[in-house]
Structures are given as C-alpha cells and as structure tokens.
Amino acid sequence: MRAVVVRDVGGPEALELVEVPVPVPGPGQVRIRVAAAAVNPVDAATRSGGLLAAGLMPARDVIGIGWDVAGDVDATGPGVTGFAPGDAVIGVRDRLDVPLGTYAEHVVLDAGAVAPAPTRLTAAEAATLPLNGLTAFQALDLLTAEPGSTLLVTGAAGAVGGFAVELAAARGLRVLAVAGAEDEEFVRGAGAEWFVPRTATDLAEEVRALVPGGVDAALDAAVLGIPVLGAVRNRGAFVSVVGGAAPAALRGISVHQQWIAADAGTLAHLAALADAGTLTPRVADTLPLEEAPHAHARLAKGGLRGRLVLTP
Structure with a gap:
C-alpha cells in the first residue's frame, strides 16, 4: 500500500510517498481503509523533528505521519466486537510509538480509538473531527x-x-x-x-x-x-x-x-453532535495523498479556514 513517511526530518519536502506492507490488526485492533486524513499542525511538528526534539516520540528510521482518519473497517483483530468490515468509522492515532500514521491507504488503530462515523458528513468533513x-x-x-x-x-x-x-x-x-x-x-x-x-x-x-x-x-x-x-x-x-x-x-x-487521549465513547458523542448540527466541521480543501508536501506548505503559510484533507 502507499503511505507518506519521513526518513530525514525537515520541511514539507521531507514527506515521501512510499510502498509499505499492508498492516495487520492485532488483538483488540481494527484496520481502516482510509478515505480521508486531515492535516494538522502536529503533523508538521512530527515532520520537522519537533516532537523528536521534545522527547515525545522515539527515534526511528521511518516516521509515519497523520492522526485523523475517516474510512471503512476492512479487517478486525482477535477480540474485537462492535465493528465489522464495511463499517464507516472515524478514528485518531494518539500513539507516537507506532510506525505508520493515517497518511496512508490503510491504518491500524486500537478499537478504543475508533467510533462510528457521522452519517450526515462526507469522509473529508468527518476526518476533521477526531483530533x-x-x-x-x-x-x-x-x-x-x-x-x-x-x-x-x-x-x-x-x-x-x-x-x-x-x-x-x-x-x-x-x-x-x-x-x-x-x-x-x-x-x-x-x-x-x-x-x-x-x-x-x-x-x-x-x-x-x-x-x-x-x-x-x-x-x-x-x-x-x-x-x-x-x-x-x-x-x-x-x-x-x-x-x-x-x-x-x-x-x-x-x-x-491538555494532552489528547483517544476515547471511543467521546468520539461517538462528537459524531452525534456533528450529525445534530451542533458541531461544524470545516474543510479548507481536499488533496490527493501524493500532494502531502504541498498540503504542509499551505498549512505553514497560515490563513486557512478549516483543515486541509488528504484522500488516498
């Protein structure tokens, strides 16, 4: 599958689109076929090495990027209940010790970091909600x-x-x-x-x-x-x-x-609020996955109203 990673931290040009094996969900995990992944300032901090310098993530040769995701479950690991292949979901990767992020065609998350997606939002809109x-x-x-x-x-x-x-x-x-x-x-x-x-x-x-x-x-x-x-x-x-x-x-x-903690119950509550019109997700633009460097350059310029969203 395709995924965006960083080998050498730096500017937007440090983001590389590479081929990696499709991840396999372990016990208590779900694999999501990514439909949309929002671009957040923490992604830029990861790419530039800011989180490494702050001691918030381990050093590794390849760093995955992306926290937010909206998509469909396509596999579940042992012990997972409540999700089945085809379910539309949202999720957040709050763990920085895992090798891949949500800028990818598939991502594996703990079931406790995933909730049913809002029914009235597009995938791009839903992807701006979790983080x-x-x-x-x-x-x-x-x-x-x-x-x-x-x-x-x-x-x-x-x-x-x-x-x-x-x-x-x-x-x-x-x-x-x-x-x-x-x-x-x-x-x-x-x-x-x-x-x-x-x-x-x-x-x-x-x-x-x-x-x-x-x-x-x-x-x-x-x-x-x-x-x-x-x-x-x-x-x-x-x-x-x-x-x-x-x-x-x-x-x-x-x-x-405030340090974010993934929480399926709160994610489900946020999705319900979005469906009720209480929350207003805003998408500044959608771009294909291969334009992740361009998305980061736009984020750095500022002035956006809403999030940029990558679509595999």
Whole structure:
C-alpha cells in the first residue's frame, strides 16, 4: 500500500510517498481503509523533528505521519466486537510509538480509538473531527466550568477553537471569543456572546471591560499565554492545548495542559453532535495523498479556514 513517511526530518519536502506492507490488526485492533486524513499542525511538528526534539516520540528510521482518519473497517483483530468490515468509522492515532500514521491507504488503530462515523458528513468533513474535537472536548473537561460560567477562547475561528466555542455553548457556558476581525460573524454564529479581535492592544483589559473581574476560565488555543492568563479572575482556570505552552499558575489560577487521549465513547458523542448540527466541521480543501508536501506548505503559510484533507 502507499503511505507518506519521513526518513530525514525537515520541511514539507521531507514527506515521501512510499510502498509499505499492508498492516495487520492485532488483538483488540481494527484496520481502516482510509478515505480521508486531515492535516494538522502536529503533523508538521512530527515532520520537522519537533516532537523528536521534545522527547515525545522515539527515534526511528521511518516516521509515519497523520492522526485523523475517516474510512471503512476492512479487517478486525482477535477480540474485537462492535465493528465489522464495511463499517464507516472515524478514528485518531494518539500513539507516537507506532510506525505508520493515517497518511496512508490503510491504518491500524486500537478499537478504543475508533467510533462510528457521522452519517450526515462526507469522509473529508468527518476526518476533521477526531483530533480537534477531542482536544476541545477534553480541554473543556479539565476546566470543570459550570453552566453560566464565563469562558475565554483564543483562536476561536481555528479548528480546535471553533469546536471549543460550539461545545462550550452547548454546555451552557458564556463564551468570549478572540479571533481575527474577519471571523467575528463566524464565532458569534458558533455561540460566542462577546468578541475581542486578536489585534487588541491589551487583551486582558479589553476582556475585563466586557466581563468585570475577569472570566472564570480560558481555553488558549492560539497559544497567547500570559495575556490570556491576565484576563482570568483570581482562582479561575486556564488550559493550554499545545505542549509546553502553559504559563505559570499565578493568582491561584488552576493551569492545565491538555494532552489528547483517544476515547471511543467521546468520539461517538462528537459524531452525534456533528450529525445534530451542533458541531461544524470545516474543510479548507481536499488533496490527493501524493500532494502531502504541498498540503504542509499551505498549512505553514497560515490563513486557512478549516483543515486541509488528504484522500488516498
């Protein structure tokens, strides 16, 4: 089968399309025929060697790329129940110690990282849901914010931030969104009650002018750090969704670092929310698997609304 790998870390040109054996599912695993795989910033960090340098993955001669997948089950390993060949599924590869990623024609995942796909989405749309949806959902869980609480979301028009706004609004939180001025209509439509442009000269003061005393919690998807912490009330809560980006826990604020964990139950819940129209997957463009280097180059330029998606 064809798969995109990296032999020598570097820029987008380091991505190679190679022929590898079709993986065989082991006990408790399913093999998915990939229909779509989203392109995420963590893929670029893997390709460039950032995750290796951070000690988050083992060194190896060949590195697989890709976390998100939508496709069909085509084989199951011993002990797997609940899935059968032909089932449409979504999944996420959260393990960095395995040799191949989802930029491939087939991928093997633990059954606990797979759930039935949304029925009302295309495969490309469904492929944008697992990594970013789980990150937003689990980050909100860390904040333990009660209905009626105020939540600041930075990067609110991005893939994680957009889902975070929708999920928070669905939980009854009052959301203050930070994004580009051109995205105000989108984030308000997603459920934000207040809006502050990311170009604000003093983010904390602008937030506190809208929410006196500061917000109860913040989800920092844009990695702004200290300015966001300044917008949180004393003994509030803060969560970063990028490794190593969490600031010091000043003023009694509970500071958390979100590390994604695959969870079939939550994936199924996210799929149901997408089918109900509560979540809005966004696809910037679809490209064939062999154009993975071009997709990474486009990702690096920024300015995308939604995810690029590769299709084998």
